Amino acid sequence: MKRYTDMEYLRLSKGRKFLYKIAAFFCAIPRGLKNFFLGIVRAVVNFFKSIGREFADIFTTFVKGDWKTKLSYFVMGFGNIARGQILRGLLFLLFEAVFIVYMIVAGAKWLSMLPSLGKVGPHEVYNPVLDQYTTEYGDNSFKILLYGVLTIFFIIAFIYTWRVNIRQNKLSEQIIKSGKPLKSGRDDLRSLVDDNFHRTLLALPLTGILIFTVMPIIFMILVAFTNYSGINDGYANNLFTWVGLDNFNTLLAWEGAGNVYSATFGEILSWTLIWAFFATFTNYFLGMFVAMMINKKGIRLKKLWRTILVLTIAIPQFISLLYVSKMFDKNGIINGLLSDLGIISQNIDFWGSTAHNALLPRVMVIVINIWIGIPYLMLIATGILMNIPADLYESAKIDGAGGWKQFSKITLPYMLFITGPYLLTSFTGNMNNFNVIYLLTGGKPINAAASSAAGSAGYTDLLITWLFKITTGEGAKYYMASVIGILVFVVVAVISLVVYNLLPSIKNEEDFQ
Numbered sequence: 001m002k003r004y005t006d007m008e009y010l011r012l013s014k015g016r017k018f019l020y021k022i023a024a025f026f027c028a029i030p031r032g033l034k035n036f037f038l039g040i041v042r043a044v045v046n047f048f049k050s051i052g053r054e055f056a057d058i059f060t061t062f063v064k065g066d067w068k069t070k071l072s073y074f075v076m077g078f079g080n081i082a083r084g085q086i087l088r089g090l091l092f093l094l095f096e097a098v099f100i101v102y103m104i105v106a107g108a109k110w111l112s113m114l115p116s117l118g119k120v121g122p123h124e125v126y127n128p129v130l131d132q133y134t135t136e137y138g139d140n141s142f143k144i145l146l147y148g149v150l151t152i153f154f155i156i157a158f159i160y161t162w163r164v165n166i167r168q169n170k171l172s173e174q175i176i177k178s179g180k181p182l183k184s185g186r187d188d189l190r191s192l193v194d195d196n197f198h199r200t201l202l203a204l205p206l207t208g209i210l211i212f213t214v215m216p217i218i219f220m221i222l223v224a225f226t227n228y229s230g231i232n233d234g235y236a237n238n239l240f241t242w243v244g245l246d247n248f249n250t251l252l253a254w255e256g257a258g259n260v261y262s263a264t265f266g267e268i269l270s271w272t273l274i275w276a277f278f279a280t281f282t283n284y285f286l287g288m289f290v291a292m293m294i295n296k297k298g299i300r301l302k303k304l305w306r307t308i309l310v311l312t313i314a315i316p317q318f319i320s321l322l323y324v325s326k327m328f329d330k331n332g333i334i335n336g337l338l339s340d341l342g343i344i345s346q347n348i349d350f351w352g353s354t355a356h357n358a359l360l361p362r363v364m365v366i367v368i369n370i371w372i373g374i375p376y377l378m379l380i381a382t383g384i385l386m387n388i389p390a391d392l393y394e395s396a397k398i399d400g401a402g403g404w405k406q407f408s409k410i411t412l413p414y415m416l417f418i419t420g421p422y423l424l425t426s427f428t429g430n431m432n433n434f435n436v437i438y439l440l441t442g443g444k445p446i447n448a449a450a451s452s453a454a455g456s457a458g459y460t461d462l463l464i465t466w467l468f469k470i471t472t473g474e475g476a477k478y479y480m481a482s483v484i485g486i487l488v489f490v491v492v493a494v495i496s497l498v499v500y501n502l503l504p505s506i507k508n509e510e511d512f513q
Contacts, residue, residue: 036497054163061170069169076162079169083176087185092165099158107151114148117141117226121239141234149219153210223482230476247483264447264457265484269491271362272462276430278366279373284423286370287377288415294378295385309375317372321439324368352445358459361441365460369436384418385411424499428492432464443469463488
């Protein structure tokens with residue numbers, strides 16, 4: 001693509017400027033992807049370099065350290081206790097003792113069973129007392145995978161704590177050699193509520209993030225490499241096992257049995273992106289225009305109009321969406337009203353009971369989502385519009401700028417700068433907008449090409465509602481849902497990173513300061 005200088009760009013017509021911006025946007029996508037992957041490569045290289053430096057420091061500390069430091073390599077906290085830091089040393093020692101006891105009692109067992117995910121499943125055993133065969137349950141694959149992951153996390157935490165213990169000994173030696181006194185237990189406690197109070201505050205949230213966010217994500221990723229499902233539930237029916245990349249091959253293969261999943265995934269992904277685009281930008285621009293109209297000078301009853309719009313927020317979506325779904329039903333109020341007025345002779349199938357009428361329900365969900373989303377954008381835009389300096393508009397009027405010129409040169413750039421990150425999060429949020437689709441159409445009309453093996457997906461199903469269908473029922477395919485979840489994460493992450501780096505809020509931050 002030809003690059004224009006600033007002067008050349010100013011000489012271009014409006015149409016050519018617009019096309020140039022569009023071309024520049026699409027040309028920036030490969031560059032953004034390239035920078036993204038190069039960043040990953042650099043991060044991996046730096047990670048291994050840091051690991052190498054850590055090993056070198058551990059070796060050097062052991063060789064040059066005194067006997068207290070050397071013994072601390074095997075008995076955590078010994079060096080601290082020997083140097084008078086009793087509290088710090090006891091905490092290290094206690095952590096090591098808990099780790100050793102856990103690994104002996106349970107940790108080693110879960111790790112040893114992790115490669116197989118269990119060997120003895122549910123089986124029939126003869127009960128001489130009852131004179132009949134009864135089911136005896138064996139291993140639990142789900143527990144093995146869960147506690148195996150927890151054990152690995154505990155081992156990582158132990159290695160990190162052991163490394164901190166080595167650093168503490170090295171630092172203590174350096175302080176003693178410099179002639180300065182070491183911190184006592186009282187100093188450590190005082191530091192937790194003073195100098196290092198930020199670490200004290202962050203300790204609990206960080207632990208919560210690790211337990212309730214990071215570990216479930218890793219568990220979900222691991223499920224994608226198993227055959228965990230309603231049939232192979234890991235305990236009551238059958239054990240589940242590792243299957244490697246078979247699930248990914250099934251989803252991405254365009255030949256054989258996997259074609260059902262790959263074709264369905266491709267179609268639903270394309271509709272999800274289309275839905276997210278229209279659901280985001282229709283709400284954004286219409287919400288902005290509604291806010292501009294209400295805020296316009298001379299408009300009366302401004303509070304009343306805002307209150308009416310906010311009422312749609314106050315009513316729970318569960319109620320309003322179900323009600324709207326029944327209103328536009330084939331035998332609903334809307335069809336009855338249109339029929340009574342003589343506008344239609346046959347009821348309109350708004351939600352599409354057949355695949356031949358798939359376009360109308362897709363348009364309907366986008367239009368109804370506008371009714372739901374405009375009030376939020378109206379409130380956001382109202383606050384932002386009130387903060388745009390009135391001098392800018394007055395200067396523009398003096399220069400002869402009309403309403404459209406003022407909007408395109410002042411209002412829209414200001415709005416995009418402030419709400420750019422919101423637009424991005426709104427787009428990704430709409431990709432996972434379960435309520436609107438499921439409560440209005442339930443994913444209908446059913447896609448005949450997607451068999452029950454692919455969750456009986458419909459033409460209005462998003463990836464999130466398709467996941468729900470796949471994971472419900474007796475044959476729930478949790479493994480396939482996990483694979484789809486991983487691929488969705490990749491798609492959303494790539495889009496988010498590319499668009500984020502193109503946002504005016506990031507590129508031209510100094511322009512609005």
